[in-house]
Amino acid sequence: MRVQPSCKDGSVQSGASSPARSVPMADEQGLPLPQRYGAILVVALGITLAVLDSAIANVALPTIARHLRASPAGSIWIINAYQLAITISLLPLASLGDRIGYRRVYLSGLILFTVASLGCALAHSLPMLALARVIQGFGAAGIMSVNTALVRMIYPPDHLGRGISINAMVVAISSAVGPTVASAVLAVASWPWLFAINVPIGIAAVIGGFRALPRNKPHNSPYDYLSAVMNAFVFGLLIFAVDGLGHGEHRSYVIAEFVAAAVIGYFFVRRQLTQPAPLLPVDLLRIPVFSLSIGTSICSFAAQMLAFVSLPFMLQETLGFSQVQTGLLMTPWPFVIIFAAPLAGILSDRYSAGILGGIGLIVMTCGLLLLATLGAHHEPFDIAWRMALCGAGFGLFQSPNNRAMLSSAPRERSGGASGMLSTARLTGQTLGAALVALIFGVAPQHGPTIALYVAVGFSIVAAIVSMMRVVQRGTPASA
Incomplete structure (x- = not known):
């Protein structure tokens, strides 16, 4: 029996062991x-x-x-x-x-x-x-x-x-x-x-x-524990501040939270600039395709959350649909993504993520604009196909954007890229939800419509940022 070299964590793989029992090495x-x-x-x-x-x-x-x-x-x-x-x-x-x-x-x-x-x-x-x-x-x-x-x-x-x-x-x-x-x-x-x-x-x-x-x-x-603590304070304070802004918390508390997050964030970023493999991947953010992909992700997820939170109010309070009908009418958006995402993944192995993402986000923008301009009397089918259009656009954007983000980072920094991918998604969703709460507080009567128009704006910005990746030189083909 021929014994293979041990893995980094000390485990040993044997040439006689079955594939199901062996631990694969990437x-x-x-x-x-x-x-x-x-x-x-x-x-x-x-x-x-x-x-x-x-x-x-x-x-x-x-x-x-x-x-x-x-x-x-x-x-x-x-x-x-x-x-x-x-x-x-x-x-x-x-x-x-x-x-x-x-x-x-x-x-x-x-x-x-x-x-x-x-x-x-x-x-x-x-x-x-x-x-x-x-x-x-x-x-x-x-x-x-x-x-x-x-x-x-x-x-x-x-x-x-x-x-x-x-x-x-x-x-x-x-x-x-x-x-x-x-x-x-x-x-x-x-x-x-x-x-x-x-x-x-x-x-x-x-x-x-x-x-x-x-x-x-x-x-x-060595692991940078101080940076981990600073990261928790920065993102935690920002979440509390954005949430408080949206839900009418006293202005002085919100300002204090934003100021504290900014001060800690300043020293946090300065510390990251001195690290060879920083916890906040500022080294990856220097890569144009990576930073543009992060910006595209934040804006697109903010647009999606603005729509997801505001649409139930529009469908029920303005158009008079029931809760069950509202759920069914919103289903085409995620349902179409199930089919659009695999197609976009295959296309992203061949074509530029900047172009695919830009086209997808333009389609999503059209869907959002059509939803925002709905009149008071519409058949369910008129709403459903608009939702499906948004889902098709979002599905076409997401996989190529994520691929560009990962492939533009060095292989040994895949963890940092993966973490930023999820952080960008959560940041966009948090921002979108807070903006809906703020809009509803300022203009409750027309809140859903205004929120959808703001979503259109975020989607347009995301499409522009995505297209900017096309002009980048010296980047991976997937970008």
Whole structure:
């Protein structure tokens, strides 16, 4: 029996061991096909859990609040605790993945998420549930921070767009079926089962991950703990400030939070400029294609969230549709992404992400403008095809944009690129939601229409920034 050299973490691979039992080591050509399928399945399961759990909790919030005898304002922390934990820990965990390996961070996050899901199911009070949701958010951040870095390890470069499109498709499906899953579970069981169903799925994903996920070569540079703390304060204060601005918090508190975030952020960025592999990837932001892709992502997700939050109010309060009808009318948007994302992934392996993203965002802009100009009397089909147009445009943009972001970064900095990808998405979503709250507070009567016009503006800016990547020279072909 011929014994192979040991891996970086000390494990030994044997030439006589079966492929299912061997731990794959990533190289420039990705994993061989049998292992590739298993690895991408594990990544898809993890993303499904993280995204689906957020959608389920949103729908079930009133039910949970009544059972725990919590006020509506207090129950919001069931959502905020999860999102806050994810946002402040994405970049630190992505940086940690570059150092100790993406596989370890991903599996640790998956284990933590699964255990915290059991804690959520067993919680009997709002503080207990909020604490479990914080832990669950840190686990979800471990999954989200390195999932696209793992995709880069799993797929060869000429098929990277297809791998990224699978992630986009999984996110779209999870977002689309979230309300349906929550309603189905609550129809036959109590709310703790919304979290308990994560446990067996999480266990299966962990077992599969230990067998299939690839290892990458980590580097031994010391971890910057001070930067991790500064990152948490900067993003945490910014979230509180933006949320307070949207919900009418006292102006002095909001200003103080913005000032504190700016001061800490200044010293945080200065510190990053002196690091060889910074936690906040300022080195990657110097790459024009990478920074333009980040800008495109923030603007596009802000536009999407502006529409997602404001459209239910327009459909119900202005056009007179019921809650059930509203859900059905909004379904074409994520549903079309399921088909558009794989097509965009294949195209992104051949054509410029700047052009594909620009075309997709122009299509999305047209859909948003058509929704904003809806009259008082429209048939459901007139609304549904406009939603589908938005989804087609967004699906065409997302996979090529993510591919450009990853492929423009050095391979050893895939963790930092993956973390920034998720951070840009969350930043755009947070900004969009806060702007809707602010618009509704200033102009409640015409709030939904104004919010959609603002979404059109963000989408136009995103399209322009995307097209700017076409003129860049000396960048990868995918950019």
